[in-house]
Amino acid sequence: MCQLLGMNGNVPTDICFSFEGFRARGGKTDEHVDGWGIAFFEGPGCRVFLDDQASSGSTVAELVRNYPIRSTNVIAHIRKASHGKVSLENTHPFQRELWGRYWIFAHNGELENFNPSLSNIYRPVGETDSERAFCQILEHLKARFPGKDVPSTQQLTAALKDISEKISPHGIFNFLLSNGELLFARSSTDLHYIVRKAPFAEAHLVDEDISINFSDVTTPSDRVAIIATKPLTDNETWTRIAPDTLMVFVDGEPVD
Amino acid sequence: MCQLLGMNGNVPTDICFSFEGFRARGGKTDEHVDGWGIAFFEGPGCRVFLDDQASSGSTVAELVRNYPIRSTNVIAHIRKASHGKVSLENTHPFQRELWGRYWIFAHNGELENFNPSLSNIYRPVGETDSERAFCQILEHLKARFPGKDVPSTQQLTAALKDISEKISPHGIFNFLLSNGELLFARSSTDLHYIVRKAPFAEAHLVDEDISINFSDVTTPSDRVAIIATKPLTDNETWTRIAPDTLMVFVDGEPVD
Numbered sequence: 064m065c066q067l068l069g070m071n072g073n074v075p076t077d078i079c080f081s082f083e084g085f086r087a088r089g090g091k092t093d094e095h096v097d098g099w100g101i102a103f104f105e106g107p108g109c110r111v112f113l114d115d116q117a118s119s120g121s122t123v124a125e126l127v128r129n130y131p132i133r134s135t136n137v138i139a140h141i142r143k144a145s146h147g148k149v150s151l152e153n154t155h156p157f158q159r160e161l162w163g164r165y166w167i168f169a170h171n172g173e174l175e176n177f178n179p180s181l182s183n184i185y186r187p188v189g190e191t192d193s194e195r196a197f198c199q200i201l202e203h204l205k206a207r208f209p210g211k212d213v214p215s216t217q218q219l220t221a222a223l224k225d226i227s228e229k230i231s232p233h234g235i236f237n238f239l240l241s242n243g244e245l246l247f248a249r250s251s252t253d254l255h256y257i258v259r260k261a262p263f264a265e266a267h268l269v270d271e272d273i274s275i276n277f278s279d280v281t282t283p284s285d286r287v288a289i290i291a292t293k294p295l296t297d298n299e300t301w302t303r304i305a306p307d308t309l310m311v312f313v314d315g316e317p318v319d
Numbered sequence: 320m321c322q323l324l325g326m327n328g329n330v331p332t333d334i335c336f337s338f339e340g341f342r343a344r345g346g347k348t349d350e351h352v353d354g355w356g357i358a359f360f361e362g363p364g365c366r367v368f369l370d371d372q373a374s375s376g377s378t379v380a381e382l383v384r385n386y387p388i389r390s391t392n393v394i395a396h397i398r399k400a401s402h403g404k405v406s407l408e409n410t411h412p413f414q415r416e417l418w419g420r421y422w423i424f425a426h427n428g429e430l431e432n433f434n435p436s437l438s439n440i441y442r443p444v445g446e447t448d449s450e451r452a453f454c455q456i457l458e459h460l461k462a463r464f465p466g467k468d469v470p471s472t473q474q475l476t477a478a479l480k481d482i483s484e485k486i487s488p489h490g491i492f493n494f495l496l497s498n499g500e501l502l503f504a505r506s507s508t509d510l511h512y513i514v515r516k517a518p519f520a521e522a523h524l525v526d527e528d529i530s531i532n533f534s535d536v537t538t539p540s541d542r543v544a545i546i547a548t549k550p551l552t553d554n555e556t557w558t559r560i561a562p563d564t565l566m567v568f569v570d571g572e573p574v575d
Contacts, residue, residue, distance in 0.1 A: 105371075107444050108407025113366050126382045151364025160415060163442040183467060184440070186419040188363050211439060 065155070065171045066095055067254065068139040068295075069239040071246035071312035072287035075105070075133035080275045083128060084268035084295045088141055089118030092270040095141035098154040101127055102167040103134040104243035109165045113154045136241045140169035145192075152189035156239075157197050159185055161205060162213045164242045168197040171292055172235025172251055179230075196236070200226050216245060216311060216318065223247055224309050231307065239290065246312040248290045250304035255294050257301045258316050260286040266296045286315030321411070321427045322351055323510065324395040324551075325495040327502035327568035328543035331361070331389035336531045339384060340524035340551045344397055345374030348526040351397035354410040357383055358423040359390040360499035365421045369410045392497045396425035401448075408445035412495075413453050415441055417461060418469045420498045424453040427548055428491025428507055435486075452492070456482050472501060472567060472574065479503055480565050487563065495546065502568040504546045506560035511550050513557045514572050516542040522552045542571030 068085045070078050082101070090096040099118035102111040110132070118124045118141050140155035147153040156169040170193035177192050184205060185198040203226040208214045214222075223240070227249050230236055237254050240247040248254055259266075261284075263277035290312070294301035304310055310317050324341045326334050338357070346352040355374035358367045366388070374380045374397050396411035403409040412425040426449035433448050440461060441454040459482040464470045470478075479496070483505050486492055493510050496503040504510055515522075517540075519533035546568070550557040560566055566573050 105407045108369070108371075108410065110369050110407065111367065113364070115361075115364075122382065122386050126379065130378045151361045151366065154364065158414070160442060160444060163444055165444055183465070186416060186467070188416060188419055188421055209439070211442070 065140055065142045066093070066292040067169055067171045067237060067239050067290070069241070069246055069248060069290035070134070070137040070287060071241070071315055072135050072285070073314040074285050075135055076285070076287050077131035077133050078137050079128060079131055080266070080273070081289055081295050082139065083273055084270040085139060085141065085291065086118040086124050086128065087270040091119040095143045097142040097144040097149045099124065099139070099141040100154050100156050101137065101139035102156045102158065103132045104136040104241065105134055107164055107243055109158065109167060109243065111156065111158055111167070113151055115149055115151050115154055136243050136246050138167050138169050138239045138241055145173045147190035150189070153191050155193060157194050159197070159201055161201055162211065164213060166201065166240065166242050168200070168238060168240050170196060171237040174230065174233040174236065177230070177233040196230050199230065200240070213242065216313065219245070220309065220311050223249070227309060237292070244313070246290070247309060248304060248312065249309045250306055252306060253292050254290060254304040255292070255301040256288055256290040256304060256317070257299055258286065258288045260315070265298070267298045269295060269297045288312045288315050288317065321396055321398045322349070322548040323425055323427045323493060323495050323546070325497070325502055325504060325546035326390070326393040326543060327571055328391050328541070329570040330541050331391055332541070332543050333387035333389050334393050335384060335387055336522070336529070337545055337551050338395065339529060340526040341395060341397065341547065342374040342380050342384065343526040347375040351399045353398040353400040353405045355380065355395070355397040356410050356412050357393065357395035358412045358414065359388045360392040360497065361390055363420055363499055365414065365423060365499065367412065367414055367423070369407055371405055371407050371410055392499050392502050394423050394425050394495045394497055401429045403446035406445070409447045411449060413450050415453070415457055417457055418467065420469060422457065422496065422498050424456070424494060424496050426452060427493040430486065430489040430492065433486070433489040452486050455486065456496070469498065472569065475501070476565065476567050479505070483565060493548070500569070502546070503565060504560060504568065505565045506562055508562060509548050510546060510560040511548070511557040512544055512546040512560060512573070513555055514542065514544045516571070521554070523554045525551060525553045544568045544571050544573070
């Protein structure tokens with residue numbers, strides 16, 4: 064099993080505070096030591112940092128912690144290998160292009176007896192059930208919307224619900240998916256979120272004795288949603304996403 | 320215009336020495352200040368570091384310099400923007416998946432009046448002539464070899480020569496392309512290479528007063544080819560790749 068972290072905001076925001084607590088779960092406060100990765104969208108461009116080392120001791124994670132990349136959409140993942148060996152090609156998040164946009168995907172859970180018949184459009188490079196699921200999702204989207212433009216949020220949400228319901232009987236299927244504008248969060252078992260907006264207050268990490276007063280680093284119009292497998296702070300109210308629910312976040316808040 | 324750096328070896332090798340000289344051309348010894356990127360294959364997996372800052376002052380470049388990632392295939396690029404604004408989505412190298420392998424591409428040159436009619440399989444995310452060329456190359460390969468397996472090196476080379484000859488009349492078309500096993504180097508104007516193998520000797524950078532004695536850091540069976548727009552060292556003999564020539568490197572040496 065693994066853990067997920069996502070961010071969706073209405074202004075480019077750094078994720079240093081949340082990442083500090085999250086990365087501790089990769090070998091320090093929890094057992095997710097089989098690699099980690101993080102993707103930052105900056106407009107349609109995307110940077111993906113991957114490492115097959117534990118995040119708690121990773122040189123690349125140290126860079127990410129100290130280098131405040133400002134992004135409106137972030138997806139991160141720490142891995143406890145279940146399907147597929149510990150290697151770079153099996154490290155989440157995964158990236159592909161569809162409709163002239165990059166799409167980023169990370170999965171928490173295990174899919175059993177999951178061998179979808181994929182056409183030759185999107186092919187997994189590694190051996191994980193997760194990358195197979197990502198390829199099947201993209202094939203489903205491309206087949207349903209064969210045009211050149213990104214469909215509406217409503218259309219995408221409906222299509223993602225349908226394909227998720229096909230995949231989820233195979234096991235646990237929590238995932239985060241983003242194209243740099245929208246962030247989809249699908250809960251199968253464990254996924255929580257919080258929306259931070261004015262009036263901003265102080266937050267304290269669960270995994271490290273570190274606090275931040277968000278009112279010092281924000282403007283009143285900022286709004287940022289953080290999505291995580293387990294709550295990252297111990298003095299804020301996180302909302303559990305109901306099992307078997309797909310949510311979509313836009314400009315820092317969930318939309319119907 | 321931009322500059323290219325490639326490495327292909329028969330053992331995982333770090334590129335720290337060559338990168339030290341190369342990155343200096345991104346704002347210190349040369350004018351390529353509009354972003355840079357580097358891709359490291361580790362087996363079929365790939366890490367791509369991208370930055371829209373000048374490489375000579377980049378925090379991410381500092382990490383790459385100090386963190387000896389060992390790889391058998393590397394492609395790096397420093398950018399002087401011609402087509403397309405300075406932004407992450409226009410930063411080389413570019414990545415896509417084909418036949419279940421990642422492919423990495425970087426281009427040096429300018430293509431004028433270059434608007435290939437692309438089908439909907441590979442679409443550019445940014446605005447560069449370079450990413451359009453990459454998409455056209457992949458579409459050509461996929462159309463010519465529609466199966467699920469990577470074709471032979473001879474078949475790939477023939478197909479890449481054909482598509483390169485279609486694109487190159489549009490301007491200058493030096494490129495590096497790799498799938499983690501093969502490294503293709505196509506020269507239009509400027510591209511040089513060197514093969515380092517036993518007996519190893521000392522090398523001294525052109526751009527920085529730094530030397531390395533490769534006999535201290537290698538074993539007798541190691542073999543590494545370095546490909547660069549301009550030679551990176553001033554005490555070794557580099558071979559210029561003849562204009563309008565496509566070479567392919569495997570296990571650290573060119574093959575016919």
